[in-house]
Amino acid sequence: QKEVEQNSGPLSVPEGAIASLNCTYSDRGSQSFFWYRQYSGKSPELIMSIYSNGDKEDGRFTAQLNKASQYVSLLIRDSQPSDSATYLCAVNVGGGADGLTFGKGTHLIIQP
Amino acid sequence: GAVVSQHPSWVICKSGTSVKIECRSLDFQATTMFWYRQFPKQSLMLMATSNEGSKATYEQGVEKDKFLINHASLTLSTLTVTSAHPEDSSFYICSARQGSGKNIQYFGAGTRLSVL
Numbered sequence: 607q608k609e610v611e612q613n614s615g616p617l618s619v620p621e622g623a624i625a626s627l628n629c630t631y632s633d634r635g636s637q638s639f640f641w642y643r644q645y646s647g648k649s650p651e652l653i654m655s656i657y658s659n660g661d662k663e664d665g666r667f668t669a670q671l672n673k674a675s676q677y678v679s680l681l682i683r684d685s686q687p688s689d690s691a692t693y694l695c696a697v698n699v700g701g702g703a704d705g706l707t708f709g710k711g712t713h714l715i716i717q718p
Numbered sequence: 719g720a721v722v723s724q725h726p727s728w729v730i731c732k733s734g735t736s737v738k739i740e741c742r743s744l745d746f747q748a749t750t751m752f753w754y755r756q757f758p759k760q761s762l763m764l765m766a767t768s769n770e771g772s773k774a775t776y777e778q779g780v781e782k783d784k785f786l787i788n789h790a791s792l793t794l795s796t797l798t799v800t801s802a803h804p805e806d807s808s809f810y811i812c813s814a815r816q817g818s819g820k821n822i823q824y825f826g827a828g829t830r831l832s833v834l
Contacts, residue, residue, distance in 0.1 A: 638821050649724075649811050649828040650762070694761065698821045705752045705764035705777075706813075706823060 608633045610697050612709035620717050625682040627712050629695030632676070638698040639671055641680045643691045644711065650694055654680060685716045720746050720816045724826025731802055732834055738798045739829045741812030747792035748814035752823065753785075756809040768795040802833045 609632040619625040627641075638657055642650035654669040656662045656678065662669045668681040678697075682689055692713050696706040721744040731737050741751055749770050754762040766787055767775040774787035786798040795814075799806055809830050813823040 640822075642825075647830075649825040652822065652824065655822055704821070705754070705767055706762075706821075707764070708761040710761040 608636075608697070608699060608707045610695055610707050610709035612693075612695050612712050614710055615713040616715050617712055618715045618717055619685050621685060621687060623685055625685045625689065625714055625716070627680040627682075627693050627695075627714065629678045629680075629709055630676055631678070631695075631697045631707075633697070633699050633707075634673075634676060636673075636676075636697045636699050639669070639678045640696040640698075640706065641667075641669060641678075642694040642696060642708075643689075644694055645691050653693070682714075687716045687718050690714060690716045720744075720814070720824045722812065722814045722824045722826040724812050724829060726829055727827055728830045728832075730832045730834065733803050734801055736798055736800045737802055737831060738796055739810055739812070739831075741795045741797070741814070741826050743793045743814040743816075743824075746814070746816050748795075748816065749792060750815045751789060751795040752813045752815070753787065753795075753797050754811045754813065756811060756828075762811060765797075799831065802831070804833045807831055807833045 641653045644650045656669040656671045666683045670679045692711040694711045695709040723742045751768040753765045756762045765780045768789040770789045776782045789795040811828040812826045
């Protein structure tokens with residue numbers, strides 16, 4: 607059974623601070639890892655993808671992957687009120703043909 | 719990013735009727751598309767994998783005769799909810815995979831189905 611776990615929150619962060627979102631996964635064979643942002647009533651929007659251990663930075667976002675610990679995180683620097691959303695961690699086990707297994711998401715609130 | 723179009727965005731139907739949802743990749747060819755379902759305050763759950771020119775692969779617990787999937791071209795997959803019932807009311811979202819290997823999926827806007 608493939609599982610992806612996230613703290614549902616809400617996680618409240620003051621504007622301008624760093625928001626840290628965490629995710630663990632159960633299948634050690636997982637190969638691809640993604641962070642999606644989902645606003646209420648909308649479909650997910652891809653924020654970051656990461657495939658190898660370490661950090662990957664894109665603008666204000668940094669994804670971190672530790673396969674030994676089966677842990678992936680997302681850091682959002684200089685948080686803005688528009689970052690308030692639910693952040694979904696998604697994992698792909700196979701090489702490309704498999705669908706994604708999603709966590710339940712973390713509800714992030716950036717306080718002005 | 720790549721654009722995936724999904725429609726209708728909202729549909730209300732009577733119990734027992736069938737509803738068809740279309741998913742199109744607008745600026746790329748997608749040999750593989752995926753259909754997900756999301757109930758309120760839950761995460762996305764994969765229903766099936768749609769492969770162009772072949773039968774869809776359904777996840778455990780998803781009835782293939784109820785959720786008919788057709789992937790007739792490299793840019794279009796359809797999901798038909800047959801004989802819909804109120805418990806089928808949900809947010810249905812498709813995605814299309816661009817490229818190979820990295821499995822980056824781009825999502826359509828979703829279809830909110832309400833069965834009365």
